[in-house]
Amino acid sequence: MRLSKPAARPGVLVLTNENPEWPEDDKQWNDRMLAHMSAALDHLGFRHEVHKVYADLKLLDRFDPREWIVWNWVEELGGKPWTDAVAARAFERRGFAFTGASSQALTGSVDRMQIKQRLMRAGLPTLPGIRLGQPRLAPRWKIYPAIVKGATQHGSFGIDHASVVHNPDELAERLSWLRENLGCDGQVEKFLDSREFHVGALAGPTGRLEGLPPGEIDYSAFEQAEDRLYSYGYKHDETNFGYHAVKVQVPADVSVRLGRRLRQLAAAALVALGARDYGRIDIRLDGDEPMILDVNVNCDLDATSVVMRGAAARGLGYTDVIGRILGGALQRLSGDVVRRGRSTREAAAESIVAVV
Numbered sequence: 001m002r003l004s005k006p007a008a009r010p011g012v013l014v015l016t017n018e019n020p021e022w023p024e025d026d027k028q029w030n031d032r033m034l035a036h037m038s039a040a041l042d043h044l045g046f047r048h049e050v051h052k053v054y055a056d057l058k059l060l061d062r063f064d065p066r067e068w069i070v071w072n073w074v075e076e077l078g079g080k081p082w083t084d085a086v087a088a089r090a091f092e093r094r095g096f097a098f099t100g101a102s103s104q105a106l107t108g109s110v111d112r113m114q115i116k117q118r119l120m121r122a123g124l125p126t127l128p129g130i131r132l133g134q135p136r137l138a139p140r141w142k143i144y145p146a147i148v149k150g151a152t153q154h155g156s157f158g159i160d161h162a163s164v165v166h167n168p169d170e171l172a173e174r175l176s177w178l179r180e181n182l183g184c185d186g187q188v189e190k191f192l193d194s195r196e197f198h199v200g201a202l203a204g205p206t207g208r209l210e211g212l213p214p215g216e217i218d219y220s221a222f223e224q225a226e227d228r229l230y231s232y233g234y235k236h237d238e239t240n241f242g243y244h245a246v247k248v249q250v251p252a253d254v255s256v257r258l259g260r261r262l263r264q265l266a267a268a269a270l271v272a273l274g275a276r277d278y279g280r281i282d283i284r285l286d287g288d289e290p291m292i293l294d295v296n297v298n299c300d301l302d303a304t305s306v307v308m309r310g311a312a313a314r315g316l317g318y319t320d321v322i323g324r325i326l327g328g329a330l331q332r333l334s335g336d337v338v339r340r341g342r343s344t345r346e347a348a349a350e351s352i353v354a355v356v
């Protein structure tokens with residue numbers, strides 16, 4: 001739907017990071033994502049510009065935060081992993097409203113132990129775990145099988161079948177591996193060989209996060225428990241058998257009760273971690289009880305993502321989801337700028353009604 005006064009709306013500055021050294025396939029993937037986004041913004045009637053950034057965000061100098069909001073797809077700067085918070089901080093310093101989590105929420109969702117502590121403080125279910133650095137400390141952990149994840153890694157970096165360990169020797173070996181290969185400590189917790197759900201959340205019409213229908217990860221192609229986990233290879237490596245064999249069923253086939261519980265947990269966990277506009281949690285069952293494994297305040301939003309597919313199960317198309325997310329950023333636009341006789345907040349409020 002178009003606004004009666006579209007000129008009063010801010011433009012959308014779509015920013016994504018692209019490393020010149022990326023393989024051609026990754027660049028093409030990025031281009032496809034941007035093309036989808038551009039089409040959605042056209043459909044919603046938003047003036048927009050699309051820019052790729054690499055080392056810095058100097059191009060922001062050319063844009064006025066009273067005239068533009070940022071669609072934030074900047075996951076790293078200068079090829080340095082986990083620098084999404086640096087980009088968000090740059091938007092904040094310059095006064096841009098932007099989509100997704102604040103720099104504070106992004107910073108707070110790097111360390112897995114911090115995530116667990118926040119979840120526990122909010123009364124949400126997550127597995128007890130410990131952070132171990134030195135391999136010689138492995139005997140401190142008593143529950144097996146266990147999974148060892150990089151304490152500050154995400155995107156399944158460092159997750160493969162050898163992440164599952166069965167005794168202190170294997171645990172010590174994996175801790176050494178993490179130190180040598182990823183330069184980080186290990187986060188150890190019980191390995192749950194059980195159903196796995198990924199559950200998205202999206203801002204509702206009022207901007208509050210609402211859980212979406214869950215997706216279930218189908219590992220039925222694999223016999224061994226150690227192969228039934230969403231490894232780096234399954235997620236990102238087209239030559240890996242699991243990349244093709246692991247399916248994500250959305251919506252998951254769950255009871256009404258479990259579906260409701262999963263959606264509630266997604267919204268509550270993302271709020272606890274300070275997410276805005278969208279996000280996703282990953283869960284496995286411990287008996288009947290869902291346990292939150294991971295909270296992603298900056299999750300995938302491509303057309304095949306669990307957020308998009310969960311929204312589709314609710315009758316929301318790609319463009320609707322983009323509109324909802326932009327609605328969040330528009331709400332955050334500073335109200336102290338008066339343009340053409342009215343504040344941008346008024347213009348934003350009008351936009352929210354128009355795009356949701």
Ligand SMILES: Nc1ncnc2c1ncn2[C@@H]1O[C@H](COP(=O)(O)OP(=O)(O)OP(=O)(O)O)[C@@H](O)[C@H]1O
Binds near residue numbers: 189231282293
């Ligand atoms: N306690 C656990 N028990 C069983 N499997 C687990 C456990 N924790 C993680 N996994 C498996 O490992 C995968 C990756 O773990 P997790 O989601 O915590 O890591 P991540 O690297 O942050 O992933 P993402 O790509 O979502 O950022 C999960 O999807 C799940 O398959």
Ligand SMILES: [Mg+2]
Binds near residue numbers: 282
């Ligand atoms: Mg995960």
